[in-house]
Amino acid sequence: xxxxxxxxxxxxxxxxxxxxxxxxxxxxxxxxxxxxxxxxxxxxxxxxxxxxxxxxxxxxxxxxxxxxxxxxxxxxxxxxxxxxxxxxxxxxxxxxxxxxxxxxxxxxxxxxxxxxxxxxxxxxxxxxxxxxxxxxxxxxxxxxxxxxxxxxxxxxxxxxxxxxxxxxxxxxxxxxxxxxxxxxxxxxxxxxxxxxxxxxxxxxxxxxxxxxxxxxxxxxxxxxxxxxxxxxxxxxxxxxxxxxxxxxxxxxxxxxxxxxxxxxxxxxxxxxxxxxxxxxxxxxxxxxxxxxxxxxxxxxxxxxxxxxxxxxxxxxxxxxxxxxxxxxxxxxxxxxxxxx
Amino acid sequence: xxxxxxxxxxxxxxxxxxxxxxxxxxxxxxxxxxxxxxxxxxxxxxxxxxxxxxxxxxxxxxxxxxxxxxxxxxxxxxxxxxxxxxxxxxxxxxxxxxxxxxxxxxxxxxxxxxxxxxxxxxxxxxxxxxxxxxxxxxxxxxxxxxxxxxxxxxxxxxxxxxxxxxxxxxxxxxxxxxxxxxxxxxxxxxxxxxxxxxxxxxxxxxxxxxxxxxxxxxxxxxxxxxxxxxxxxxxxxxxxxxxxxxxxxxxxxxxxxxxxxxxxxxxxxxxxxxxxxxxxxxxxxxxxxxxxxxxxxxxxxxxxxxxxxxxxxxxxxxxxxxxxxxxxxxxxxxxxxxxx
Numbered sequence: 001x002x003x004x005x006x007x008x009x010x011x012x013x014x015x016x017x018x019x020x021x022x023x024x025x026x027x028x029x030x031x032x033x034x035x036x037x038x039x040x041x042x043x044x045x046x047x048x049x050x051x052x053x054x055x056x057x058x059x060x061x062x063x064x065x066x067x068x069x070x071x072x073x074x075x076x077x078x079x080x081x082x083x084x085x086x087x088x089x090x091x092x093x094x095x096x097x098x099x100x101x102x103x104x105x106x107x108x109x110x111x112x113x114x115x116x117x118x119x120x121x122x123x124x125x126x127x128x129x130x131x132x133x134x135x136x137x138x139x140x141x142x143x144x145x146x147x148x149x150x151x152x153x154x155x156x157x158x159x160x161x162x163x164x165x166x167x168x169x170x171x172x173x174x175x176x177x178x179x180x181x182x183x184x185x186x187x188x189x190x191x192x193x194x195x196x197x198x199x200x201x202x203x204x205x206x207x208x209x210x211x212x213x214x215x216x217x218x219x220x221x222x223x224x225x226x227x228x229x230x231x232x233x234x235x236x237x238x239x240x241x242x243x244x245x246x247x248x249x250x251x252x253x254x255x256x257x258x259x260x261x262x263x264x265x266x267x268x269x270x271x272x273x274x275x276x277x278x279x280x281x282x283x284x285x286x287x288x289x290x291x292x293x294x295x296x297x298x299x300x301x302x303x304x305x306x307x308x309x310x311x312x313x314x315x316x317x318x319x320x321x322x323x324x325x326x327x328x329x330x331x332x333x334x335x336x337x338x339x340x
Numbered sequence: 341x342x343x344x345x346x347x348x349x350x351x352x353x354x355x356x357x358x359x360x361x362x363x364x365x366x367x368x369x370x371x372x373x374x375x376x377x378x379x380x381x382x383x384x385x386x387x388x389x390x391x392x393x394x395x396x397x398x399x400x401x402x403x404x405x406x407x408x409x410x411x412x413x414x415x416x417x418x419x420x421x422x423x424x425x426x427x428x429x430x431x432x433x434x435x436x437x438x439x440x441x442x443x444x445x446x447x448x449x450x451x452x453x454x455x456x457x458x459x460x461x462x463x464x465x466x467x468x469x470x471x472x473x474x475x476x477x478x479x480x481x482x483x484x485x486x487x488x489x490x491x492x493x494x495x496x497x498x499x500x501x502x503x504x505x506x507x508x509x510x511x512x513x514x515x516x517x518x519x520x521x522x523x524x525x526x527x528x529x530x531x532x533x534x535x536x537x538x539x540x541x542x543x544x545x546x547x548x549x550x551x552x553x554x555x556x557x558x559x560x561x562x563x564x565x566x567x568x569x570x571x572x573x574x575x576x577x578x579x580x581x582x583x584x585x586x587x588x589x590x591x592x593x594x595x596x597x598x599x600x601x602x603x604x605x606x607x608x609x610x611x612x613x614x615x616x617x618x619x620x621x622x623x624x625x626x627x628x629x630x631x632x633x634x635x636x637x638x639x640x641x642x643x644x645x646x647x648x649x650x651x652x653x654x655x656x657x658x659x660x661x662x663x664x665x666x667x668x669x670x671x672x673x674x675x676x677x678x679x680x
Contacts, residue, residue, distance in 0.1 A: 049455055049483065064457075067437075073415070073422040073629065073646075082413040085439045094453060097407075097437040099425045113434060115389055117404070143389065227633075267633045289413065293567075293607045295635035306413075 004046040013042035024048070065093045065316055066114030068107055070126035072099040074226075074260065075288040076305060080125050080154060083309025091317045093120070102126075102225070104133040111140040115149065121316035124161065125154035125309070127198035127225070134158060152315045154308050156197050162315045164308050164326045168198055168285075169205035171301035171330040172255075175283060176209035178332045179253060179299075183340055184281065185215040186249065188240055190233050190256040190265060192225035199225055202257040202285055218252060223261070230261030234268020241280040251280050253338060259284035259291055262298055266337070281338040297335035304328055344386040353382035364388070405433045405656055406454030408447055410466040412439040414566075414600065415628035416645060420465050420494060423649025431657045433460070442466075442565070444473040451480040455489065461656035464501065465494035465649070467538035467565070474498060492655045494648050496537050502655045504648050504666045508538055508625075509545035511641035511670040512595075515623060516549035518672045519593055519639075523680055524621065525555040526589065528580055530573050530596040530605060532565035539565055542597040542625055558592060563601070570601030574608020581620040591620050593678060599624035599631055602638055606677070621678040637675035644668055 010020035015038065019031050023039040030036060042048075067084050069077040081097070088095045096119060098110035107124065114122050122144060128134050138159030141151040151161035179187075187210055192199035207217055221236055223229035237254055244252055256262035262284030266276055276282050276296055284291070287302035311326040350360035355378065359371050363379040370376060382388075407424050409417040421437070428435045436459060438450035447464065454462050462484060468474050478499030481491040491501035519527075527550055532539035547557055561576055563569035577594055584592055596602035602624030606616055616622050616636055624631070627642035651666040 047483065049452075049487070064436075071422070072412075072425060073418045075413070075415070075418075075630075078413045078415075078418040081437070082411070082439060085412060085437065089438075094457060095437050096404075097421070097425065097435050098429075099422060112389075117434060143387070147389070263633050270635070290415075290630045293603050294633070295610070 004048045006048070008046055009039065009042045009048045012046055013039045015039060061120045062118050063093055064096055064114075064117060064119040065313065066096045066098070066110070066117075066119040066122040068098045068100060068110045068114075068122065068124045068126075070100050070102045070107075072097065075290050076258070076260070076286055077125060079289060079305035080309040080312075083306030084123060084125075084313050085309075086306075087310040087313035091313065093313070093317060104129050104137065108136040108140055111137055111144065115140065115144045115147070119149065121150040121152065123152045123154065123312045123316055124158065125312065127196050128153075128156040128158055129197065130195040133195065150316055152312045154312050156201075164311045164315065164328065166198070166303055166308065167301075167328060167330040168201035171285065171303065171332070172202040172205040172257075173209040174330070174332050175255070175285070175299075175301050176206045176213065176215075178334060179255075179283065179338060180210070180213040180215060182334065182338060184250075184253040184338065186244070186252045187215060187217050188237060188252050188254045189217050189220045190230065190237070190254050190261055191220060191222055192229065192257060192261075193222055196225045199257045203255075206255050206257075225258060225261070227260040227264035230256055230264025230266075231268045232264075233261070234265055234272060234274075237265060237280060238269060238272045238274045241274055245279065251278070253281040253283065256282060256284050259286045259288045259298065259300055262300070262337075263291075263294065266294075266296075266298070276337050277339050281340075283338050287333060296337045299335045299338040300333055302331045302333050344388045346388070348386055349379065349382045349388045352386055353378045355379060401460045402458050403433055404436055404454075404457060404459040405653065406436045406438070406450070406457075406459040406462040408438045408440060408450045408454075408462065408464045408466075410440050410442045410447075412437065415630050416598070416600070416626055417465060419629060419645035420649040420652075423646030424463060424465075424653050425649075426646075427650040427653035431653065433653070433657060444469050444477065448476040448480055451477055451484065455480065455484045455487070459489065461490040461492065463492045463494065463652045463656055464498065465652065467536050468493075468496040468498055469537065470535040473535065490656055492652045494652050496541075504651045504655065504668065506538070506643055506648065507668060507670040508541035511625065511643065511672070512542040512545040512597075513549040514670070514672050515595065515625070515639075515641050516546045516553065516555075518674060519595075519623065519678060520550070520553040520555060522674065522678060524590075524593040524678065526584070526592045527555060527557050528577060528592050528594045529557050529560045530570065530577070530594050530601055531560060531562055532569065532597060532601075533562055536565045539597045543595075546595050546597075565598060565601070567600040567604035570596055570604025570606075571608045572604075573601070574605055574612060574614075577605060577620060578609060578612045578614045581614055585619065591618070593621035593623065596622060596624050599626045599628045599638065599640055602640070602677075603631075603634065606634075606636075606638070616677050617679050621680075623678050627673060636677045639675045639678040640673055642671045642673050 100106035141159040145160045153161040154164045191203040283299040285301045440446035481499040485500045493501040494504045531543040623639040625641045
């Protein structure tokens with residue numbers, strides 16, 4: 001059986017097509033209550049399904065919200081997506097999802113595709129890249145806002161977007177202070193290439209705080225901003241740990257700029273029979289949900305990932321003139337992986 | 341600056357609005373090559389962004405694909421979503437995402453909302469529930485297919501949907517056989533309430549295979565189908581392990597019907613100082629990505645989660661008459677958690 005059309009509902013109710021449309025597509029111009037009731041009854045009778053595109057034309061918005069993440073299978077992003085999804089449902093919005101495999105070109109393509117689907121707002125989550133790599137997506141967001149859309153980032157500023165900013169610098173500085181308090185002085189920094197802005201923010205603030213406390217960063221290891229990048233750093237970290245032990249020095253403390261790198265590093269150290277925290281200490285950043293079942297438990301900076309997704313959607317659907325950004329809190333969580 | 345409209349492009353190219361629409365919105369009726377070229381040049385000149393809704397009207401499809409998962413922050417579903425997302429991009433489709441928090445009512449609402457947005461296809465991933473709970477979403481999918489949409493499930497059959505079926509029974513039977521081969525005979529089944537069909541398929545096949553091998557299921561523990569459900573089972577499993585040790589019996593082997601339950605169980609056993617695998621053995625199912633960094637490493641049935649997401653999208657976009665379902669493989673992976 002073919003799906004009933006709006007014209008069928010109008011005929012069944014004995015009203016004009018325009019009247020049926022106003023009732024069922026939520027126009028601000030509604031006919032009298034008797035007609036509204038008659039149209040609704042006819043729609044229920046026929047099993048008419050509302051056409052969201054027609055609703056969008058009537059309301060001048062689509063109810064769609066585009067969410068761009070860098071890897072939906074990474075717990076950092078799936079947590080943000082879960083928060084965004086929950087908030088979108090509460091606001092009656094549908095989420096269009098794009099996962100870009102950490103490729104700035106794919107990010108630009110996703111924004112362009114969302115704009116072509118006339119989403120009301122676009123949320124771009126994840127670290128920014130170099131200014132050259134960010135320029136194309138910033139340009140797309142400018143065109144999108146010029147056309148009446150709303151752009152929000154979870155990360156660093158990008159073009160015209162409102163910003164939900166992870167507390168990268170403050171969190172890393174507080175982590176360094178807490179580790180200093182525990183007695184750590186000899187650090188290794190496990191960071192990512194210079195183009196990864198989140199890694200630079202965390203590494204920079206950590207380095208400054210270590211220096212301020214009279215500690216030392218022995219070495220900076222640069223790897224991919226992922227679990228596999230952390231794993232790849234394991235051999236060099238093991239060497240540093242063995243040199244320290246041979247020289248009778250305190251076991252070094254590695255700050256991995258994201259939890260997934262810390263987890264990959266610990267996996268490789270386990271393969272190499274280097275004990276955490278006895279031979280080397282490891283701290284991460286983010287407090288992703290999978291961390292709670294990790295052995296050893298991992299010291300980190302906890303940031304509210306789901307809440308960040310919620311705040312981004314709140315900024316995306318807020319009325320014009322509402323607060324243009326959001327600040328989120330953080331907490332240093334000391335666990336087994338840095339115990340002395 | 342306001343975004344240029346199709347009329348502006350038509351004026352700039354000196355053609356009618358209908359001609360500009362046919363060129364830019366991909367209609368099957370195209371004007372001659374000289375006109376096509378002139379319209380494209382005008383669009384590039386003005387920075388015109390194609391309106392996907394207009395394209396949809398011209399092509400009678402929206403290019404949208406709805407994906408319903410039960411919890412996007414669960415690695416099982418974020419892996420399926422990653423595969424679906426990658427395949428959708430390859431097919432030029434956009435993914436609308438809904439995460440239902442394992443609530444059948446939310447599942448029905450998501451399907452209805454996707455249908456109202458005139459998606460071309462809907463993929464529903466995750467276990468089926470009781471027939472009564474499944475009926476409303478099955479009815480929605482029937483209406484959706486009657487209107488020309490395409491429905492696909494990753495899980496058990498549901499209404500008119502094509503099925504990508506996880507090898508639950510075959511995988512659980514092979515796991516039981518492999519554990520028997522290792523010498524295990526005394527099993528505990530950590531399953532979920534009867535309404536969770538995936539849990540029943542795995543538990544049923546495992547129980548039958550254990551009986552066929554002359555082993556014994558000592559007890560069935562029923563908990564929520566989640567990490568926290570596994571955690572909640574820890575106290576009872578610890579008791580069973582202590583009773584076995586006191587009686588001088590072989591340490592029992594727990595089959596948790598999903599990896600996240602196995603991980604939650606092991607976390608609780610650690611709190612209780614019950615050693616895995618020395619005091620109790622634990623096996624899971626799914627081989628979620630986070631498992632590779634788990635200590636101890638966990639015996640499981642590996643199923644290709646990303647591939648299942650890809651297959652679902654392939655079925656969703658396939659031409660009429662293409663293969664109506666897909667079978668995926670599995671592999672038993674024996675790791676530390678069941679070592680004797």
